[in-house]
Amino acid sequence: MSDTINSTQYDFDAIVVGSGISGGWAAKELTEKGLRVLVLDRGKPIRHSVDYVGEHAPSWKFPYQAKKPRELYAEEYPVQSRVTHSFNEATRHFWNNDKQNPYDDNPDKPFMWARADVVGGRSLIWGRQTYRFSPQDFQANASDGHGIPWPVDYEEMAPWYSHVEKFIGVNGRKEGLAQLPDGEFQKPMPWYALEETIGERLKKKAPDVTLTNSRVAILTEDLPGRSACHYCGPCPRGCSTGSYFSSQSSTLPAAKATGRLTVIANAVVERLIHDPATGKISDVQVIDTQTGERASYSARLFFLCASTIGSTQILMNSKSDAFPNGLANSSGALGKYMMDHALGTSSMGVFLDNMDSYYSGNRPTGLYIPRFRNLQGQDEDADFIRGYGYQTYTVRMDWSTSFNRKGFGADLKDSLRKPGQWLWVLSYFSECLPRESNRMFLSPNKVDRFGIPQVAFDFTWSDNEINMQADAGRQADRLMKAAGAVLTLPGGTDMSIPGEGIHEMGTARMGNDPAQAVLNKYNQAHDVPNLFVTDGSFMTSSSCVNPSLTYMAFTARAADYAARQLAEGLI
Amino acid sequence: MNRREFLQCAAVMVSGMTASQLGLALSDAQRAHLATAPNYNAGKASYLSAAQRRILAAACETIIPRSDTPGAIDAGVPNFIELMVSDWFNATERAIFDAGMIDLETRIPQQYGMAFDRLTAPAQRDILEALESAASDHPWYEFGNVQRDFISDAPFICQLKELTIWGFFTSERGAKEVLRYNPMPMQFDGHLPLSPNDSTWAGVVES
Numbered sequence: 001m002s003d004t005i006n007s008t009q010y011d012f013d014a015i016v017v018g019s020g021i022s023g024g025w026a027a028k029e030l031t032e033k034g035l036r037v038l039v040l041d042r043g044k045p046i047r048h049s050v051d052y053v054g055e056h057a058p059s060w061k062f063p064y065q066a067k068k069p070r071e072l073y074a075e076e077y078p079v080q081s082r083v084t085h086s087f088n089e090a091t092r093h094f095w096n097n098d099k100q101n102p103y104d105d106n107p108d109k110p111f112m113w114a115r116a117d118v119v120g121g122r123s124l125i126w127g128r129q130t131y132r133f134s135p136q137d138f139q140a141n142a143s144d145g146h147g148i149p150w151p152v153d154y155e156e157m158a159p160w161y162s163h164v165e166k167f168i169g170v171n172g173r174k175e176g177l178a179q180l181p182d183g184e185f186q187k188p189m190p191w192y193a194l195e196e197t198i199g200e201r202l203k204k205k206a207p208d209v210t211l212t213n214s215r216v217a218i219l220t221e222d223l224p225g226r227s228a229c230h231y232c233g234p235c236p237r238g239c240s241t242g243s244y245f246s247s248q249s250s251t252l253p254a255a256k257a258t259g260r261l262t263v264i265a266n267a268v269v270e271r272l273i274h275d276p277a278t279g280k281i282s283d284v285q286v287i288d289t290q291t292g293e294r295a296s297y298s299a300r301l302f303f304l305c306a307s308t309i310g311s312t313q314i315l316m317n318s319k320s321d322a323f324p325n326g327l328a329n330s331s332g333a334l335g336k337y338m339m340d341h342a343l344g345t346s347s348m349g350v351f352l353d354n355m356d357s358y359y360s361g362n363r364p365t366g367l368y369i370p371r372f373r374n375l376q377g378q379d380e381d382a383d384f385i386r387g388y389g390y391q392t393y394t395v396r397m398d399w400s401t402s403f404n405r406k407g408f409g410a411d412l413k414d415s416l417r418k419p420g421q422w423l424w425v426l427s428y429f430s431e432c433l434p435r436e437s438n439r440m441f442l443s444p445n446k447v448d449r450f451g452i453p454q455v456a457f458d459f460t461w462s463d464n465e466i467n468m469q470a471d472a473g474r475q476a477d478r479l480m481k482a483a484g485a486v487l488t489l490p491g492g493t494d495m496s497i498p499g500e501g502i503h504e505m506g507t508a509r510m511g512n513d514p515a516q517a518v519l520n521k522y523n524q525a526h527d528v529p530n531l532f533v534t535d536g537s538f539m540t541s542s543s544c545v546n547p548s549l550t551y552m553a554f555t556a557r558a559a560d561y562a563a564r565q566l567a568e569g570l571i
Numbered sequence: 572m573n574r575r576e577f578l579q580c581a582a583v584m585v586s587g588m589t590a591s592q593l594g595l596a597l598s599d600a601q602r603a604h605l606a607t608a609p610n611y612n613a614g615k616a617s618y619l620s621a622a623q624r625r626i627l628a629a630a631c632e633t634i635i636p637r638s639d640t641p642g643a644i645d646a647g648v649p650n651f652i653e654l655m656v657s658d659w660f661n662a663t664e665r666a667i668f669d670a671g672m673i674d675l676e677t678r679i680p681q682q683y684g685m686a687f688d689r690l691t692a693p694a695q696r697d698i699l700e701a702l703e704s705a706a707s708d709h710p711w712y713e714f715g716n717v718q719r720d721f722i723s724d725a726p727f728i729c730q731l732k733e734l735t736i737w738g739f740f741t742s743e744r745g746a747k748e749v750l751r752y753n754p755m756p757m758q759f760d761g762h763l764p765l766s767p768n769d770s771t772w773a774g775v776v777e778s
Contacts, residue, residue, distance in 0.1 A: 056754055057605035059741035059774060064659050065611050065651060066741055070720055071661075090605060192761035231759045358765035361756035362774075398771040401717050403736040404729075406703060408696050413635045413642075416736060417749050417770045489715070 012038040012262070013566070014301040015284050017269050017314065019043075020121025021548050022535040022555045023305035024247030025164070027255040029559035030303070035566075037255065038262045038297055040286060042310075043118040044093075045265035048248040052238025054090025062089050075099065083114040083500055086125055086236040094118050094125050094236070104443035104456040111457035112499035113309060119265050120248040121307070122502070125236040128216045128244050128365065129391070130170045131545035132161050132181045136375070140431075141541050144385050147337060147434035148511040150540045151521035154181070160553040167254075168245040168552070169223050172215030180212075180370040180389075180545070186220045188213040189229075192394045193357035194422050195367055198483040205482035214368040214391060217245035217549075225253065231361030244364070266290050268450055271318040272302060272327060272531070280530040280571075287450045301530050301562055301571060305555065308338075308536035309440060312507040313455050315518075315533075316442050328508075328525035333518050336439045337509050338457075339432040339542040341501035342465045344492055346390065346476035349485030351422040358396065358419065366393040369426070369479075371544055373471070384467040388430035388544045390476070395423040426479065426491075428472035431544040433464050434506055438498075459498040469495060503547055505536030523558035530571045534558045610743055612646075616653035619672070622686065626675050627652060629688035633695045634735040643735055646745045651738035652731075663723045664730065671727025702728040746773035 013035035016026045023039060030037045059066045068088060073081035076099040081087045087095060096115035103113055116122045135154040142149035158181070165184040174182040191199070191213075199211045218235070219228045219242075226242035226249060235244050242249030255261040266289040273283040273296070283296045304311040312335055318327035326334045369390040373379055395401075397420030405412070438460065442453040473491060480488045511517030514526035519538050525531040534555035536547060543550075565571045619627065631643035631652065643649065656668050679687045679698065687695060706726040710716060711733075725733070739745040746752045750773035 053604045055604070055606070057608075058743070058752070058754065059746065060610050060612065060743040061605050061608045062741075063611060064655060065738060067655070067659060067737065068720055069659075190759055190761050195761070231756045232754060356765050357761075358763040358769065359759070359761050360753070360763045360772075361759035363759045363761075396771070399736060399740050401715075403733060404711055404713070404716055406707065406712065408634055408699055408703075409636055410638050413638065413749075416740070419765065419769075419771045 010299050011297045012036050012299040014038070014303060014562075015040065015297055015299040016303040016305055017041075017284065018121060018305035018307060018310065018535065019119045019247050019252065019263065020116065020305065020307060020535075021123045021126065021247070022551045023121065023303070024123060024251030024255075025552050025555040026303040026305050026534060026559055027247075027261060028251040029556050030301075030563060031255040031258040031260040033559070033563040034260070035301070035563060036260045036262075038264065038299065039252075039255075040267045040269060040284065040297075041119045041121070041263070041265050042268040042289060042306075043116060043121065043265060045263075046094075046118045046120060046248070048242070048253070049238070049240040051093075052240060053093060054088075054237040055240060056232060057090050057237075079105075079112055080114060083112045083502065084125075086234070090234075090237045091125060094120075094238075101448060102446075102454060104446045104454040106456065106458070109458060109460060110497050111459055112497050113455075113457075113504070114499070114502045115307075119263060120246055120252070123246040124238060124248060126246075126548060127502075127546065128218055128235065129368075129546040130165070130168070130172075130183075130215050130217045130549045132183055133157070133543050133545065133550050134179045134181055136179060137541065137543040137545075140386060140543075141434070146385075147541055148509065148513065148516050151510055151512045151517075157550075157553055157557070160557045161549065163556055164549060164552040168217045168250060169219040169221075169226070170215055170217050170549075171213070171220040173213045175210055175212050175370075177210060177370055179372075179375055183215065185215070189216075189218075189220060189363055189365065191367070192359055192363075193354040194351055194424065195394055197353045198351075198424060201483050202479065206479055209369050209372045209479065211392070212368055212370065214365045216365045218364055219243050226250065229364065231363060233362035233364050235364050267295075268452070269306065269314050270294075270450065270452055272314065274318065274320050274322055274327060274528065276320070276322050279528065281528060289450075292450075301566055302532070303555075303559070303562075304531070304533040304537070305535045308504045308507055308539075309455055311533055311535055311537050312440060313442070313452075315508065317452060323527070328518055328527040328531060330527050331514060331516055331518055333509055333516060335441055335507050336436050337434040337506045338438040338440055338459060338504065339434055339506040339539065340459070340498050341429045341432055341503045341542060341544065341546075342461060342469060343427060343429045343496050343501050344469060344472075344494075346426045346428045346469075346472045346491045347480050348426075348489040348491070349424045349480040349483065350487040350489075351424060351484065352486050353484060354422065366391055366425075368392065373475075382471065384464045384471060386431040386433070386464070386468075386544070388428045388468055388472050390426045390428050390472070390479075393425040393427070395425065397421055397423055424480075424483065424485065426476040428469070428476070429501065429544055429546070430465055430468040430472065432542045433462060434509070434541055435462060440507055457498070461495050461498070466495060503536070503542070505539035505542060505547060508533050508537035509540045510538045511540060522561040523554055524562070529565075532558050532562055610647070612648070612651040612654065612738065612742055614650075614654050616650050616657065618653050618657035623672050623676060624649065624653070625688040626672065626686065629690075629695055630675070630699060630731055631735045631738075633692065633699055634732055635739050636692075640749045641744045643739055646739050646742040648735055648738040648742065651742065652734045655734055655738070661723060664721065664725075667725070667727055668730055671730070674727070699728060699731075702726075703732075740773065 508518040510519040
């Protein structure tokens with residue numbers, strides 16, 4: 001695309017708010033199409049590799065030899081430290097300080113908001129699970145009447161999934177399953193011997209399920225500028241070799257290489273300015289987190305990629321006479337229909353097979369059991385609609401899982417230093433229905449240190465999610481027996497706390513009807529032609545698979561559409 | 572292969588920079604990395620008296636003694652525990668620890684005629700086993716009760732055992748000389764043969 005679209009009348013051609021999974025993709029695609037792009041992020045600036053200060057740190061270097069600093073976490077990181085196992089002294093610099101940047105949590109209806117606070121966002125600390133939505137997922141709302149229909153189908157998205165997968169690098173195994181479409185995969189990571197044992201047994205005794213490699217955005221083959229996984233772990237500390245996909249390792253460098261990228265860190269977006277004369281967004285207003293100084297930047301195109309909650313907060317705080325209920329909210333859907341995957345341990349099984357088989361290297365993911373319920377219509381014995389999948393983990397127990405034992409001396413030392421039994425864990429992730437009553441809103445009386453209203457939540461699980469958790473437990477028991485567990489420990493009975501899935505989405509849903517949806521099928525606001533929202537906000541339904549790949553595919557597609565509209569003078 | 576060597580190899584693969592260029596580019600930044608910090612258990616502790624330090628060291632060594640491999644004292648565990656009690660314990664936990672130490676410090680000479688650390692190894696073990704026997708109903712001993720930070724009302728003997736075991740296997744010598752430590756495996760093998768005498772890998776892996 002030529003540079004003729006550049007206009008000195010504007011500071012930039014496009015402004016992207018956020019630099020995580022979606023923002024990085026928006027920056028890459030828009031700069032590669034010839035646009036001068038400004039990326040704004042409220043987080044700290046961070047340099048790929050150089051600033052991964054926790055990478056490869058051994059336990060004896062950690063404060064308290066890796067026992068967690070409890071007082072500090074309770075005082076300053078009460079949410080982040082509980083929402084994920086990845087939060088520790090090797091990763092803490094990536095995360096939001098809850099004391100510094102609070103939200104208005106209702107103790108009667110708690111919501112956990114996992115937030116990053118660096119350029120690169122949660123792409124640095126994500127779980128890297130990478131799945132396509134299925135044709136059935138895109139049809140779900142239309143067929144059972146929950147939510148509104150998706151304005152796109154799988155066929156339309158498939159080429160965009162491929163486009164993203166080829167760039168990010170996904171390893172996995174092709175299975176030919178309708179409910180989990182195959183993608184462009186690098187060679188899959190190897191299995192533990194026990195997993196092969198379990199896989200064979202499940203084929204015989206539970207043929208209705210498939211045990212396959214989890215599909216993860218981690219390289220098993222080199223890509224330009226990134227090298228294959230070294231199995232060092234743990235990933236969330238950052239990866240100098242760029243083996244896992246993050247904005248820092250992949251999309252931001254690609255955008256930077258065009259010479260058309262500007263990144264401003266420590267920049268909190270206060271609001272977008274809507275010009276009633278043109279009907280478009282003219283400027284973004286930001287506050288410097290370090291100095292408190294305000295600035296504004298103009299552009300022809302605006303992409304909100306600040307995370308579901310972040311982008312929705314910005315839209316809600318950008319009220320004007322034209323939009324008294326929040327920017328681009330003539331539908332009234334903004335903030336509503338929020339979803340998050342419910343998740344939990346369904347079963348833990350102890351195995352005595354393959355005891356003389358061990359492993360070398362830290363494989364940074366487990367295996368996956370794709371959805372197997374309600375695939376051909378409603379299963380007769382299912383008291384819920386839609387379904388769930390299991391992420392499975394194989395663990396060889398060791399001293400750290402059995403130190404609370406009796407005994408002293410050489411015998412104790414010797415038994416503690418040797419491997420214990422194998423443990424195989426089934427963790428379910430279930431689809432969440434879009435419901436109007438699950439919502440986020442601006443706190444009526446609490447503001448943050450910048451004077452911006454804090455966000456608040458009203459989110460509860462419905463019977464559908466609750467029944468699904470019970471079913472996931474029953475089915476996991478059946479699968480553990482089939483797999484040959486000698487002992488099973490049931491999972492918890494409590495539902496996960498909303499937000500704990502770290503897959504919050506849906507608060508600016510897309511749909512064909514402007515009266516019911518905030519965005520159209522290209523992630524463009526129905527009400528504001530030069531405004532696009534491409535993070536999880538746009539999600540019309542949630543599927544049960546991890547959503548990041550879908551955010552990336554829709555972002556790439558939206559950027560393509562927006563750049564063409566801009567070139568044709570339609571925006 | 573240490574971090575710097577690995578990074579140099581990786582950078583050569585990734586960017587075509589020479590290793591020496593990269594070494595220069597990273598040397599300043601690396602100083603802030605956790606991997607280059609001093610060992611935690613080498614920090615200076617000032618919580619216990621000299622007499623208490625001798626008692627604590629003897630107790631740690633009773634739990635994990637030197638054999639053909641290092642023991643608790645070799646691995647710096649007593650100093651680790653002293654640091655943890657002063658810097659990491661809360662007031663409840665510290666009170667239990669203090670009372671337990673005072674008990675060993677005062678009761679043992681009355682009963683045995685000499686300090687705990689002067690007794691024979693079997694006598695020291697008998698004393699700790701008696702403490703364990705008295706504490707054995709505590710939930711600390713329940714199977715699987717390990718996924719937590721710490722149990723604040725755990726009895727003194729449980730505190731000692733947990734901190735000794737944790738401090739030992741997360742120490743440099745415990746990890747490298749008793750367990751097996753490989754920070755850069757380079758590949759994953761799910762079929763590595765395991766002999767009856769093999770140790771586990773050091774390091775807790777998060778996904």
